[in-house]
Amino acid sequence: MSNKTIIKPLNAISDKGLNLFKEGYTIDEQAEQPDAVILRSYNMHDMTFPASLKAIGRAGAGVNNIPLDVCTEKGIPVFNTPGANANAVKELVITSLIAASRQMFDGVAWAKTLIGQGDDIPKLVETGKKQFVGKEIQGKTLGVIGLGAIGARVANDALELGMDVIGYDPFISVDMAWKLSRSVKRVHNIDELFKEVDYISIHVPLIPETKGLLNKEAFGKMKDNVYILNFSRGELVNDDDIAMALEDGTVGKYITDFPNKKTLEMTNAISIPHLGASSEESEENCAMMAAEELMEYLETGNVRNSVNFPDASLPYQGHPRVTAFHQNVPKMVSKITAEVSDANLNIVDMTNRSYKDHAYTIIDLEGDISETDFNALVGRLDAIEGMITTRVIK
């Protein structure tokens, strides 16, 4: 039997990423017992996790397609690729903002209806174009909800295009706060944004707290004829409420990257088939970043850009290594080191990092350790109350 590490792609993943898995790896779309999976929007919620699964690499930002609680319970880290597709999404948001504002989507669709009108077409265009008079975005106000990798870029570029920008993000990271232009007016109450803006672009993750964030109550606080852009997730917007708001003119246009049976039938909704991250550059960036994160974890146990494990790394210098994912409760580190010491093993280096209710410990050990001694140590560590998974890397 092959000892290769099996990577199973669950979606089409750019070759630039898959080709990074070289010696020691096999890419197998049909694998039943993969060591790791790499995916884009594949829905893992209904999937039975194979016992072999050690890590999940999401080539993208949103992780609502992955059951994070199950992964954490099983000690499986989920990696994503922060910022790797942000430019692609930002470009499509800015494109759509201008195109929708200038009635381009409707105008282009109407022009197609002139097929068959022969030489009359130029004249029909000149008389018909008055239906599609739009508005320039310069001098208008854009509200950006969520100032992360995408939202901050959208906000900064909208300023460059002559817009006023109001941003709302109660959890903005220090890094993003530095990157955000000082000309973006930040508000601490989302209602202040709702009442001031002509356009809203939403860039938050889909989590229970944000589901249906844009609903009837929110639309009631907005200016009439506001344009809403949703390149984040369909469920952030209540479909029935926005259908009514589009009917009564509170919302002028709804531009969504997440069409469904309701949005496709809404008047004044523009449905884009989830193209936000679909650029060659973004697909390559995401696939490469996810592949690198997976390889680093599988080969060294180091954790970078996980959404359910703490970031943790020790330079890998070839020492036998043990990693442990466990509950973040008092005395865990002392219990782990006591077991190592009782097994007559010597620690060369170690780190312990926590994230919410869980923690991750990496221990480098001295000398050559026999299979039997390693198995004995792992047995001891697994027996500690609160231990979830242990791995040996040598």
Ligand SMILES: NC(=O)c1ccc[n+]([C@@H]2O[C@H](COP(=O)([O-])OP(=O)(O)OC[C@H]3O[C@@H](n4cnc5c(N)ncnc54)[C@H](O)[C@@H]3O)[C@@H](O)[C@H]2O)c1
């Ligand atoms: N259309 C696409 O193809 C596409 C591509 C990439 C990402 N996305 C979606 O866009 C989302 C954002 O991506 P990103 O790369 O900017 O992520 P990010 O993590 O860099 O930014 C998300 C921001 O939302 C903020 N936030 C969280 N809860 C909030 C709340 N209740 N109110 C206001 N702000 C809140 C966070 O503080 C963070 O700054 C992803 O979660 C994903 O769902 C879609």
Ligand SMILES: O=C(O)CC[C@@H](O)C(=O)O
């Ligand atoms: O992989 C994709 O095509 C879309 C990814 C995007 O929705 C994301 O959340 O990063």
